[in-house]
Amino acid sequence: DTAVSQTPKYLVTQMGNDKSIKCEQNLGHDTMYWYKQDSKKFLKIMFSYNNKELIINETVPNRFSPKSPDKAHLNLHINSLELGDSAVYFCASSPYHGFNYGYTFGSGTRLTVV
């Protein structure tokens, strides 16, 4: 029973296309995140939602739009994909906003833009 699940696991698409990645957690956590891991393995936060409310929006191009229909789900939609968007995107969750607990990460979505 996967705690944080992401779909799809792999995504290969052409430049200019629009794609979505979905994330669901069954841990009852309040806070969910999107992180981007580039080719050098660097993990950088993109967005954070607490109980469906956007809390953190880093300097991410507005082609990236997150949506949280409820506190167990966080999706990421990307418009007009560019080569530089190729990376692994990780969803994560943590129990409470404002408290410090480790994240539980999803298995990642490897996005390749060709």
Next chain:
Amino acid sequence: GENVEQHPSTLSVQEGDSAVIKCTYSDSASNYFPWYKQELGKRPQLIIDIRSNVGEKKDQRIAVTLNKTAKHFSLHITETQPEDSAVYFCAANAGGAQKLVFGQGTRLTINP
């Protein structure tokens, strides 16, 4: 904002020896410092964490130390085994921003 520096970027040790990875942080308000292990093609997984009211924490072969004055913390792995080979990330919470900022990662290789 918070900046986390991690060293070394790669580390190779003989099986059975110890490995040490070091991190420094910039935000004096940071009070939570987790460490993650990421095996090839897998997700980062939390292996140990420490809060600012504690100077050291151990869990079997893994230990973490924190020096708040110097703003650095370290991961120590003793009696290393081949399955310890992975990329390790340190992180610090970014003060009031309620997010984890990660170091650049250390690729640890255990040689048999």
